[in-house]
Amino acid sequence: MGGTATNAETSSPSCPSTPRKYYFYYGHRAPSRNHRPVVRGGLFSSLKSLPRRPPSLPPPSSSSFDFRSWDPFPSPSGPPSPSPSQPCLSAADRRLSPLARFVLGVLRRHGRWGVPVVSELSKLRRVPPSLVAEVLRSPRPRLPPSLSTPFFLWASRQRLFRPSFACFNALAHSLHASRLPAAADQVPDLMLALGKPPSEKQLDVLVRLHSRASRPLRALHALRRFRSHFGLRPRVFLYNRVLHALVSAGHLDLALSLHRDLRADGLREDALTFTILAKGLCRAARIDPLLRLLHRMRAELCRPDLFAYTAMLKLLLAAPANTSMDGCLTLWDEMRKDGVEPDVMAYATMISGLCNFGRADKARELFDEMKKKKKFLIDRSVYGALIRGFVAEGKVDDGCSLLREMVDDGYRVDLDIYNSLIGGLCGVGRADNARKLFMIVVKEGLVPNFQTVTPLLASYADGGEMSKFFRLVDRLVELALPVIDHLSDFFTSFVGKSGREFKAVEVFESAKGKGYCSVGIYNILVESLYKIKERKQVLLLFEEMKGSKEFQPDSCTYSLVIPCFVDEGDVREACSCYNSMMQSSWTPSVSAYCSLVKGLCKIGEINAALTLVKDCLGSVTSGPMEFKYTLTILDACRSKKPEKVIQIFDEMIELGYLLEDVVYCAVIHGFCKYASSGEARKVLAVMRDRKLLTDANYIAYEEILNEHLKKMTAGLVISGLKFFGLESKLKWTANPD
Structure with missing residues (x-):
């Protein structure tokens, strides 16, 4: 009944201004602030329609700020979107809470702390410690200290704010990430000022930060400051972390001093403490303190195992001290006394170390023990180390016998072992045997390199056996090897020993007649002759290059010849060489610049000399300091x-x-x-x-x-x-x- 009347009235087109009537089950409801519906009147009474607000009017503004609809990057053309996953936000910012995004947006938008920032942050009803920690730990771009520190102090002054340990740890992380370690060390003082005594966790944070940044001295300072100023007794794991940082940086004496502090606190070392100190003592090759430390370790905790002994042996062998080999033998005996049986790695470490320190006979004893007594499978590197050790001591026959033993055992010899034996045979004047080894290298399909060919060429050149010399060179051509590169390496090695310069020139003249020549070989000879002050011979080679059509001088040649002309007193010709380099857009070497400037100053051409000074500093990356001081003067x-x-x-x-x-x-x-x-x-x-x-x-x-x-x-x-x-x-x- 009521429904029919209502439908008739609402469907009448002649009364457009007739107010709309509602169905009885809608009632008169209007949402309140608390989102609870309010029904006015009974079931059929007071059915009055509320006046509808025109759509053009803006909604009434609310006095409270809704953070859910806040957009950190507002669009100037459209309304803000309440969606938190906007495309302009980074993936790291999306993981933050809306309040944290609001705070970070305010700080990043203004860029500096001031009244506008405080007025916008005042919209927050309260600032919980979790929000402060989240803002300070925000991912990149991280807040600079000019914003993070004032924000933390502003938050600490808010009503009902109780700072937590997470806040202070986040502040320390932020300051340390901004490369302000000294400011991070002052965070415990700030904690104490705000009524939050620092605990061991804060020390752990500082020590970890300084250790990762390779600042062991700051980590040590933080630990000792917590002990003296805050009365904290750190546990052993914190001592171990600082000890490891000090030992890794080479501050062994400070590490031993900190170890004494550990014992003064009544703490007992664990296995990690002994291991860290033992590594430091091994690096410094301090054998007596190492043995005392091992004795205490056995008495108070446990004896070192095989892995610990092997690590100590490796560190001792890498130490630069001359007594490290004696320490290795002493440590080897200590390992035997403890009943620790060495494995393949320990034997290989000792044999390599003994050979490097010139004790191949002792290494051979360990090798026989390893092979015959222990029946270990020997690695090829052990054979190579022992062979190189025999060759270095001049015992080439022992090296060759070990090579035959290696082949009989079924090992395939690599090129490094052949190279060491070829060099050793040539060194004792047995070039024919070295030639046979070279043919074995070629027969086995190995590619000869510089270390294989150079000793043979040098031996033939010293003996004047040029026919064998060029026969070997022709063999290199047959093997499709870069002959010119090998000859360049040969001349570089040959003139490296004093007294061979003129012999090298003779060999070069013979090689040039057979077509084996290059600009690089010319430069090698020019440099070696200039070192022994054979300037006439240098200038002859230079004129020969200028007269050749195939081997014209390059920038290296001119840089080597300019000092030679200056020393001969021909500064004009040196300047001509410099002009030729400038025409070819070449840059002279620093020594050429210095020599030419000195020559110009000797003849009174000061303007030209100062021009060269400026040109040198503008062309090379690291010019002489004398030139820089010249401009200063x-x-x-x-x-x-x-x-x-x-x-x-x-x-x-x-x-x-x-x-x-x-x-x-x-x-x-x-x-x-x-x-x-x-x-x-x-x-x-x-x-x-x-x-x-x-x-x-x-x-x-x-x-x-x-x-x-x-x-x-x-x-x-x-x-x-x-x-x-x-x-x-x-x-x-x-x-x-």
């Missing part, structure tokens, strides 16, 4: 004060740099350009009075000063004539001399 001459230049000289002398010619030439040029020649003479006089400049050099520099002053004056006169258009009236007269 030129800049100091602008002040027209000789005292500043003398201070620069004192600094150079204090740092150990030589006062080269270019430095004095810079003084002459700088004062002649910016002041007068009198200031330059004052500096030279002070250097002479200090006995840093001899009388002969003082006179020479005075002549250079006068000539340079004449050149600068003549240049100014010519420039003035050109400026006034009087150059045509200038008459050049020939020198009557």
Whole structure:
């Protein structure tokens, strides 16, 4: 009944302004703040329709801020989206809570702490400690200390805020990640000031952070500070962590001192403590303290096992001290006394160490014990170490017998073993036997390398057996090996021993006649001849290269020849070589620059020398410090004060740099350009009075000063004539001399 009337009235098109009537089961309900429905009237009474709000009006603003609808990156064209998984958020930020995203967005948007940041953060009703820890531990980009520290202090002043240990740990992590370890060390003081005494966990955090960042001294400082200032007794695992950091960084004495602190606290070492200290003592090759430590370890805890002994042996063999081999033998005996039987790894470690220290006979005893008594399967590296040990001691026959034994046991010999035996046979004058081994290498399908070929070539060259020399070279050609590269390596090794330079030139002349030649071999010979001051021979080779069409000089050749020309006094030709390099866009070496600058200074060409100084510093990555000080002196001459230049000289002398010619030439040029020649003479006089400049050099520099002053004056006169258009009236007269 009521339903029919309602339908009739609502379906009438003639009454558009008639208010809409509701079904009886809708009632009059309006949502409240608490989202609880309120029904007005009974079942059929008070059926009044509420006025509908026009859609154009904005919704009423609420006084409370809804963080669920907050967008850290608001769009200027559209309303904010309440969805937390927006495409503009990084994957790390999506894992954060909405409140943490809000705080991070405020801090990152403003970039610095101030009133706007505080006003926006005041929208938070309360700041729980978990929120502070979450913000400080936020992933990258991590908050800088200029934001994280003020935020933490602001949160600590909020009402009902009780900081937790997680907050302080997060602050320490944040400061340490910002490379402020000293500030991270002050977090325990902040804890104490806020009524939260630091515990062992905070020490653990600091020690871990400093250890991972390779700051063992800070870790030690933090541990001792917690012991003295906060009265905390760390447990053994914290001592072990600091000990490991100190030993890894090489601070063994500090580690032993910390070990004494551990015992003073009434703590007992565990196996890890003994192991860390033993490794440190082995690295330093301190055998007596190591043996005392092992004795205490046996008495108080347990005896070391096989793995511990093997690790200590490896560390002792890697130690640079000469007594490490004796310590290895002593440690080997200690291992036998403890009843620990060595395995293959322990035997291999000892044999390799004995061979490296020149005790091949003792290594052979252990090898026989390992093979015949223990019946161990021997690795090929053990054979190789023992053979190299015999060859290094000149016992090539023992090495060859061990090679035959190795082949009889069914091992395949590698190229390194053959190379060591070939080098040893050539060293004792048995090149024919070495040749046979070379043929075995080729027969077995191994590819000969530099160590295989060079000893044979050197032996033939020393004996003058050039026919065998070139027969071996032809064999390399048949094997399709890079012959020129092997010959370059041969000449480099051959001239490495003094007294072989002229022999190398003879071999090169013979090889050049057979077509085995290259620019690299020329450079090797030029460099070796220049070292023994055979400059004439160097210049002959250089002229020979310039006359050749196939082997033209390269940048290395010019860099080697420029100092040779300067030493011969032919600075003009050296400058010609430099110009040739510039035309080819080549960069000279630092030694070539230094030599050419020195030669130009000797003949008084100061302007050209200073130009080369600037070109060198602009072309090479690490120029000479004398060149850098030259530019500093030129800049100091602008002040027209000789005292500043003398201070620069004192600094150079204090740092150990030589006062080269270019430095004095810079003084002459700088004062002649910016002041007068009198200031330059004052500096030279002070250097002479200090006995840093001899009388002969003082006179020479005075002549250079006068000539340079004449050149600068003549240049100014010519420039003035050109400026006034009087150059045509200038008459050049020939020198009557």
